[in-house]
Amino acid sequence: MKAFREYFKNNRFNITCGEAKEIVDTKIIGVLVQFTRDRRNLIPVLQKVQEAEGYLSAESITEISHFLDVSENDVYSVASFYAQFRFTRPGDHIIKVCLGTACHVRGGERILDNVERELDIQPGQTTSDYKFGLERVACFGCCALAPVMVVDQNVYSRVTPAKTKKILELYK
Numbered sequence: 001m002k003a004f005r006e007y008f009k010n011n012r013f014n015i016t017c018g019e020a021k022e023i024v025d026t027k028i029i030g031v032l033v034q035f036t037r038d039r040r041n042l043i044p045v046l047q048k049v050q051e052a053e054g055y056l057s058a059e060s061i062t063e064i065s066h067f068l069d070v071s072e073n074d075v076y077s078v079a080s081f082y083a084q085f086r087f088t089r090p091g092d093h094i095i096k097v098c099l100g101t102a103c104h105v106r107g108g109e110r111i112l113d114n115v116e117r118e119l120d121i122q123p124g125q126t127t128s129d130y131k132f133g134l135e136r137v138a139c140f141g142c143c144a145l146a147p148v149m150v151v152d153q154n155v156y157s158r159v160t161p162a163k164t165k166k167i168l169e170l171y172k
């Protein structure tokens with residue numbers, strides 16, 4: 001990565017994809033070389049880096065800052081303004097528990113409590129082995145199936161606290 005920084009320091013506006021790849025091949029660089037070094041590209045660069053990495057790591061913020069010649073503080077403040085950007089690595093499996101009105105009335109909170117206890121994390125967090133991430137959702141739009149829990153793309157309906165553990169076992 002150091003070589004990459006040195007390269008950009010000395011060749012600020014003229015770089016081709018091939019040249020960058022010769023220096024070091026990483027996901028971040030693979031994204032950066034698609035853009036010109038114009039600070040107006042900050043949001044699209046952040047979006048593409050997150051798409052490639054799954055989140056915005058401290059390292060990627062540093063590289064973006066260097067690439068666009070914008071301070072790291074500014075990169076952070078722009079990124080943190082938008083809910084679409086995340087700064088922690090997501091889990092391999094994303095668990096979403098619905099707490100919308102229908103799910104709440106039918107025990108959604110207890111489902112969430114069970115998942116939290118089982119995985120020892122809170123919504124917005126990832127397990128230490130990066131296997132699971134947990135999120136709370138306002139409504140999946142399938143209220144007749146309440147309470148609803150979604151793991152990756154799989155929808156589980158009429159979930160009970162007892163079912164929660166069995167569902168999680170499927171992904172361990």
Ligand code: FES
Pocket residue numbers: 098099100101102103104138139140141142143144146147148
């Ligand atoms: S309230 Fe849970 S799916 Fe609508």
